[in-house]
Amino acid sequence: MRTARRRPIHRTMNDTTTxxxxxxxxxDFAAAEPKWQQAWADRACFxxxxxxxxxxxxxxxxxxxxxxxGKIHMGHVRNYTLGDVVARYKRARGHSVMHPMGxxxxxxxxxxxxxxxxxxxxxxxxxxxxxxxTELRRMGLSLEWEREFATCQPEYYQHQQKLFxxxxxxxxxxxxxxxxxWDPVDGTVLANEQVIDGKGWxxxxxxxxxxxxxxxxxxxxxxxxxxxALDRMDRWPERVRLMQANWIGRSEGAKLAxxxxxxxxxxxxxxxEVYTTRPDTLFGMSFMAIAPEHPIANEVAARxxxxxxxxxxxxxxxxxxxxxxxxxxxxxxxxxxxxxxxxEGATYPVxxxxxxxxxxxxxxxxxxxxxDQRDMxxxxxxxxxxxxxxxxxxxxxxxxxxxKEAYTGPGTAFNSGFLDGLDVDAAKRAAIGKLESLGVGxxxxxxxxxxxxxxxxxxxxxxxxxxxxxxCGVVPVxxxxxxxxxPEDVTFDKPGNPLDHHxxxxxxxCPACGAKARRETDTFDTFVDxxxxxxxxxxPKANVPLVKAAVDHWMPVDQYxxxxxxxxxxxxxxxxxxxxxxxxxxxxxxxxxxxxxxxxMVNHESYRGTDNRWLYPEEIEKRPDGTAVHRETGEPVxxxxxxxxxxxxxxxIDPGAIIARYGADTARWFILSDNPPERDMEWTESGAAGAxxxxxxxxxxxxxxxxxRTETMPDAFGPAGRTMRRATHRCIAAVTEALxxxxxxVAVARLYELANAITEAERAATxxxxxxxxxxxxxxxARLSSPMMPHLSEEVYARLFPDSGHLVAxxxxxxxxxxxxxxxxxxxxxxxxxxxRGTIEAVPNAPADAVIAAAEAxxxxxxxxxxxxxxxxxHVPNRIVNFxxxx
RNA sequence: GCGGGUGUGGCGGAACGGUAGACGCAGAGGACUCAAAAUCCUCCGCACGUGAGUGUGUGUCGGUUCGAAUCCGACCACCCGCACCA
Numbered sequence: 021m022r023t024a025r026r027r028p029i030h031r032t033m034n035d036t037t038t039x040x041x042x043x044x045x046x047x048d049f050a051a052a053e054p055k056w057q058q059a060w061a062d063r064a065c066f067x068x069x070x071x072x073x074x075x076x077x078x079x080x081x082x083x084x085x086x087x088x089x090g091k092i093h094m095g096h097v098r099n100y101t102l103g104d105v106v107a108r109y110k111r112a113r114g115h116s117v118m119h120p121m122g123x124x125x126x127x128x129x130x131x132x133x134x135x136x137x138x139x140x141x142x143x144x145x146x147x148x149x150x151x152x153x154t155e156l157r158r159m160g161l162s163l164e165w166e167r168e169f170a171t172c173q174p175e176y177y178q179h180q181q182k183l184f185x186x187x188x189x190x191x192x193x194x195x196x197x198x199x200x201x202w203d204p205v206d207g208t209v210l211a212n213e214q215v216i217d218g219k220g221w222x223x224x225x226x227x228x229x230x231x232x233x234x235x236x237x238x239x240x241x242x243x244x245x246x247x248x249a250l251d252r253m254d255r256w257p258e259r260v261r262l263m264q265a266n267w268i269g270r271s272e273g274a275k276l277a278x279x280x281x282x283x284x285x286x287x288x289x290x291x292x293e294v295y296t297t298r299p300d301t302l303f304g305m306s307f308m309a310i311a312p313e314h315p316i317a318n319e320v321a322a323r324x325x326x327x328x329x330x331x332x333x334x335x336x337x338x339x340x341x342x343x344x345x346x347x348x349x350x351x352x353x354x355x356x357x358x359x360x361x362x363x364e365g366a367t368y369p370v371x372x373x374x375x376x377x378x379x380x381x382x383x384x385x386x387x388x389x390x391x392d393q394r395d396m397x398x399x400x401x402x403x404x405x406x407x408x409x410x411x412x413x414x415x416x417x418x419x420x421x422x423x424k425e426a427y428t429g430p431g432t433a434f435n436s437g438f439l440d441g442l443d444v445d446a447a448k449r450a451a452i453g454k455l456e457s458l459g460v461g462x463x464x465x466x467x468x469x470x471x472x473x474x475x476x477x478x479x480x481x482x483x484x485x486x487x488x489x490x491x492c493g494v495v496p497v498x499x500x501x502x503x504x505x506x507p508e509d510v511t512f513d514k515p516g517n518p519l520d521h522h523x524x525x526x527x528x529x530c531p532a533c534g535a536k537a538r539r540e541t542d543t544f545d546t547f548v549d550x551x552x553x554x555x556x557x558x559x560p561k562a563n564v565p566l567v568k569a570a571v572d573h574w575m576p577v578d579q580y581x582x583x584x585x586x587x588x589x590x591x592x593x594x595x596x597x598x599x600x601x602x603x604x605x606x607x608x609x610x611x612x613x614x615x616x617x618x619x620x621m622v623n624h625e626s627y628r629g630t631d632n633r634w635l636y637p638e639e640i641e642k643r644p645d646g647t648a649v650h651r652e653t654g655e656p657v658x659x660x661x662x663x664x665x666x667x668x669x670x671x672x673i674d675p676g677a678i679i680a681r682y683g684a685d686t687a688r689w690f691i692l693s694d695n696p697p698e699r700d701m702e703w704t705e706s707g708a709a710g711a712x713x714x715x716x717x718x719x720x721x722x723x724x725x726x727x728x729r730t731e732t733m734p735d736a737f738g739p740a741g742r743t744m745r746r747a748t749h750r751c752i753a754a755v756t757e758a759l760x761x762x763x764x765x766v767a768v769a770r771l772y773e774l775a776n777a778i779t780e781a782e783r784a785a786t787x788x789x790x791x792x793x794x795x796x797x798x799x800x801x802a803r804l805s806s807p808m809m810p811h812l813s814e815e816v817y818a819r820l821f822p823d824s825g826h827l828v829a830x831x832x833x834x835x836x837x838x839x840x841x842x843x844x845x846x847x848x849x850x851x852x853x854x855x856x857r858g859t860i861e862a863v864p865n866a867p868a869d870a871v872i873a874a875a876e877a878x879x880x881x882x883x884x885x886x887x888x889x890x891x892x893x894x895h896v897p898n899r900i901v902n903f904x905x906x907x
Numbered sequence: 908g909c910g911g912g913u914g915u916g917g918c919g920g921a922a923c924g925g926u927a928g929a930c931g932c933a934g935a936g937g938a939c940u941c942a943a944a945a946u947c948c949u950c951c952g953c954a955c956g957u958g959a960g961u962g963u964g965u966g967u968c969g970g971u972u973c974g975a976a977u978c979c980g981a982c983c984a985c986c987c988g989c990a991c992c993a
Contacts, residue, residue: 259911259988266910266989273993296993309993349991375991385993393908394991468992587988693931695919702919706932713945714931720946766921769930776930779947849926854974856926880960894973900925904973 047719049683049811056814056827057160065829066111066162068118070559070570079115080574081107082554084582084590085122088148088170089129092155094622094665094691094703095583097675101688101808102619102697102764103581104161108807109759111162112833118574120167120557121156123149126177126481126546135512141480142508145172155676160684160810162829167560171549172480176556178503179565180548181485185496186604187237188486194236195494198473199313199378202230207516208477229335235484235542236471239596243268243467245610246595255615257698260587267588269468273297274452275382276461278308278358281367292316292358292370295381295466299455300447303436304388304409306399308358309351309373311383317372320354327352327372334374349398350374361460362437373398381466389426396426409436410444472593474545479510479518481543489530489537498531504539517541550590551597554580554612566606580613587618617762620700622691626660626671634670637705662702673703685809686712692808693768714772715812718805721778722798722816725791738787742844747777748797749840755804756833768808774801795820803834850875851902852884860901868895875901 060066072078083103086096107119123145130141137144149170156163169176187193201210205223209232220227239246247268250261276299277291292308310317312334321328330352350373357367368386375394376385389399390408399406408422410431417434433439433447442450455461475484483504485497497504507525510518519525519541530537552565558574559567591613598612627635629650640648640657648657665672678687690711694701737745751774758767778797784790799820806813806828817828843864848871850858858878862871872893875881881903888905895901 262911263988269992271992294993298993373991375993377992380992387993392993394993397991466992584987693919699913699919704919704932707919710932716945763921765919766930769921772930783947847926851926851974854925854972859926892973894925896925896974900974902925902973 046723047716047812047815049685049715052815053158053160053684053811056811057157059814059827060162060829063827063830065827066107066117066119066164067166068116068164070567071573072116074116076114076116078574079107079110079117079579080577081110081117081119081579082557082577082581083121084580084586085124085550085553086152087124087127087129088145088152090148090151092152092675094673094675096156097159097687098619098622098691098697098701099581099583100156100159100161101691102617103579104159104163104688104810105692105759105764105807106579106581107162108810108829109833111829112806112831114832117162118167118557119161119163120560121161121163121165122168122553122557123152123170123172124546124550124553125149125170125172126543126549128478128480130480131478131512140508142172145170145480155679158676158679158684159688162810167557169553169556169560171482171546171553174503174505176553177482177549179556180482180544180552181497181502181504182499183552183565183601183604183606184544184548185485185499186606187600188496190600190604192238192241192600192603194238194471195233196236196471197231198234198236199229200232200234200473202228202232204228205515209475232475234473234475236473237548237596237600239472239593240467240469242596242599243270243469245599246469246592249595249611253611253614253616256613257616257618260584260591260616260618263587264592267469267592271297271466271468273464273466274299274448274455274461275464275466276361276455278361278386279460280370281357281359290316292384293382294384294386295464296386298388298391298448299451299461300433300436300439300442300444301388301391301409302360302362302386302451303433303439304390304407305360305368305386306389306395306405306407307368307387308370309376309385309387309395309398310370311376311378312372312374313378314372314376314383316356316370316384317354320356320372324354327354330372334372349394349401351398351402353402361455361458369404371398371402379470380468390422391426391428393426393428396422396424400424407435409433409439472545472596474548475542476545477517477520477541478543479506479512481546482549483519484540484542484544486540487528487530487537488540489533489535491535492530492532492537495530495532495537501531519543547589547593548597551593552601554594555598555601555607566601568606568608571607575607575609576612576614579615579617581617581619583621584618591616617698619697620695621664622703623662623700624665624671624673624703625662626669628658628660630655630657634668636670637673642705664700665703678708682708682712683715683811685715685812689714689768689805689809692764695765697762697764714775715809717775718801718809718812718816721775721782721801722819724782725795725798725820734789734792737789737793740781740784740787741789741793744777744781744790744793744797746840746843747774748793748800749836751777752800752804752834752836753841756836759807764808767804771801771805774804800834803828803831846898848875848898849900850878850881851900852881852888853905854902855884857881857884862898864898868897871895872901875903 081103083099107117111117125145130145133139133144134141171177184193203210203220203223203225205225206220210220210227219225247265247270250265253261273296275293275295277293280288280290280292282288312331317331321331351371354370354372356370358370360366360368376383387395387398389396389404389406391410406422408420408427410427411417411420411434412427412429412431430444433442439447439450452463483506485502485504487495487497489495507522510522512518514521526539526541528537528539529535554577555566555571555575559570594612598607599610601607602610624637627640627648629635635657639651641651642648648659649655650657663669663671675687686708690708693711694707751770754770755767758770774797778794778801781790781794798816802813802816810829813828845861846864847859848862849856850860858880860874860878862874872895876885885903885905890903891906892904893901
């Protein structure tokens with residue numbers, strides 16, 4: 021258990037307050053920022069214990085940990101600034117705040133660097149981490165670096181291997197064959213997003229569909245709970261919950277078996293299973309369609325070359341964009357026929373169809389063109405029967421004809437035997453009942469969610485801790501042999517997985533029988549690494565995956581912050597993993613993230629030169645008329661769209677350069693002030709410069725107090741002092757409210773208002789107590805802005821209270837004096853028929869009679885009322901008077 | 908196609924059903940300065956008016972209400988997600 025050691029605050033005021041030359045800024049952020057970062061570290065302001073005993077309510081703030089690409093980008097700055105505001109604010113509000121940081125350090129870019137530049141993935145990764153850690157430290161984030169880890173460290177991934185083995189024991193892991201995207205040149209499986217136009221994103225080779233034995237985590241076992249729990253996650257964005265619900269994809273229907281008729285029309289032994297959500301439309305069936313990968317399709321292909329050719333064509337067209345965009349439906353009649361479950365003697369053709377997916381349902385459907393658009397398209401193309409069986413409300417059955425549009429709305433069954441007259445829902449139930457009594461089918465809830473394939477044929481990932489033995493099959497690596505470490509001496513000179521090529525690594529003896537055996541050479545999908553890191557932070561040094569007392573104290577994460585791009589995979593995998601960890605006794609919670617906030621992107625204008633090449637923002641110069649020229653050549657520059665910062669468009673801003681020029685506080689302040697954090701923001705030079713001006717202005721407001729020091733609060737204040745104090749305390753209340761609701765841009769606006777009010781007070785004539793009121797205002801300006809601009813806040817506070825002995829980071833959040841939140845007088849709007857005709861001043865909560873009388877007396881109001889009869893007088897206390905008139 | 912979201916000045920945006928445009932950016936004018944920078948002050952939705960003020964205005968059209976950016980209905984535009992899911 022670590023304890024926080026307290027050391028004195030460094031006081032080096034003279035370093036930063038030496039008058040600079042007139043033209044230079046007087047607040048020297050370059051000196052102040054490292055100084056305060058050191059002070060926070062020295063006094064361990066952000067350190068908490070794994071199992072705290074301080075009795076404070078816990079608050080776990082987490083931003084999605086970064087991939088160590090080597091440099092932070094503005095998206096990181098936004099993400100970590102948002103998290104830091106929450107962390108610092110909650111800390112000040114009396115919470116014990118855990119705010120850790122680490123690295124999502126396994127992944128393909130490290131291997132690419134190894135192939136392209138010959139640098140070892142580990143070196144590349146650790147160098148990048150060192151560089152990014154330095155940059156993050158410069159931001160002044162209230163992070164507890166003591167908890168830092170990288171997922172590529174054996175100290176981390178050994179516990180992941182242990183968790184996997186526990187899952188294996190608990191029956192949450194399966195090894196099964198599955199279809200994968202195979203890159204024949206790189207010799208590896210590709211994720212769907214790595215397949216572009218049917219070709220491998222690196223090799224450019226056409227991707228093949230291949231069946232491979234892979235490890236799967238049984239996320240589908242939790243599908244109902246993962247779906248149901250979404251309803252209770254009221255601190256998650258609605259759209260993320262919707263996206264997950266769609267992804268999980270629950271549907272209700274029936275599974276039923278069709279009997280194949282042999283060539284004589286008699287029953288054969290074979291059946292074909294079908295899943296449908298519309299069992300009520302069975303009487304409208306006109307064909308059956310099966311996926312090209314369906315076993316029956318294979319059987320047909322074995323004896324029918326044309327069928328084989330058709331299937332081959334489907335597979336090659338596969339996911340190609342042309343097929344998806346045109347949506348053209350293609351089919352091949354196998355000559356087989358199936359019998360209808362309800363209609364004696366009726367049989368239907370079996371087609372192989374490109375629009376039927378093997379991955380969904382059973383890979384076979386019954387076609388009802390009347391009430392399914394895809395089936396309709398197919399039927400019209402191949403001239404198959406169309407029989408309507410659902411009659412829309414208030415429609416004459418004789419007049420109801422279907423053209424090219426299927427009818428999918430509500431109605432009553434007709435042409436449907438025993439279902440006739442029932443509405444759609446009742447007909448579904450009746451049809452399912454009948455299928456069940458006939459023993460050919462049953463009601464079934466189907467899920468779109470698939471089990472999670474975690475095998476990757478790559479080096480730079482966590483080894484899957486199993487051994488393949490010819491005699492014993494798959495044998496888990498015993499606990500005492502963990503971790504299964506990655507070998508360091510690997511080469512990347514040939515395609516495929518370096519672990520597989522390694523001369524010795526995979527050759528081991530079977531832990532069960534001692535015979536020669538092989539290590540699993542696949543590594544985990546990196547989404548596994550990020551599916552439990554948030555729990556590991558609770559006890560990052562423990563020699564077991566998770567220390568129960570620590571995770572039970574800190575989990576769930578109270579506020580998780582990151583990009584919307586992880587709305588489905590990372591967040592869903594983490595929700596699953598947490599449930600699996602609970603079922604294997606590692607944690608006590610189901611849900612890892614109680615609150616989720618998804619931030620918007622950081623955008624920037626893009627620029628093109630005369631030769632149409634993209635230009636970096638620092639290569640161009642803006643002119644007053646809004647046009648731009650090349651800084652060196654003077655040639656005109658086309659100002660393009662404002663869009664997501666990307667290297668290819670060169671519209672990136674380097675956070676390091678911004679911090680060097682303006683300081684971290686300026687970067688943080690601008691990023692918070694621009695707009696609400698969930699929306700995309702635009703980084704602008706003028707906005708950043710504006711934020712910088714404000715940091716200087718705050719410092720000047722504090723400087724201007726020099727020589728006005730008074731220790732005790734005066735008994736009475738003059739009018740300017742009272743105005744100042746009310747502004748201060750209104751600001752406390754408003755900023756508090758804004759921070760509570762993630763309205764950081766509003767909090768910033770309220771602080772600008774306070775600064776403006778202080779400037780006004782500076783101009784007021786000297787009066788008793790005004791100096792004290794100004795000091796109070798500047799103090800609050802500093803303290804209220806501390807979550808956003810922590811360094812400047814400390815600097816100003818230290819200037820005001822050189823002997824306080826504590827840091828703003830250690831102070832409790834200010835409280836507004838309720839007495840000062842009540843205005844001395846209120847402005848009441850006066851309307852006539854809802855139109856504003858004037859305003860009157862009144863004491864708060866003045867009696868209605870007096871207010872209405874004063875309103876009527878207002879000259880402009882009187883003019884508007886002239887010659888009219890007042891029908892009604894509406895009075896909303898302290899807000900508005902409205903006269904309703906006639907005539 | 909299905910689902911979701913968003914429309915407010917030149918721009919980002921603010922606004923418990925109660926004075927629309929807080930605050931910032933950009934712009935205009937002024938003070939200080941030999942000058943510039945920095946800083947400070949004033950103005951800044953649109954139209955008419957010297958002005959007081961009047962009219963108009965939150966995507967469009969309606970509705971509810973004493974009063975609508977806000978609530979309801981229809982439509983338009985844009986953005987995002989998913990997509991042959993049976």
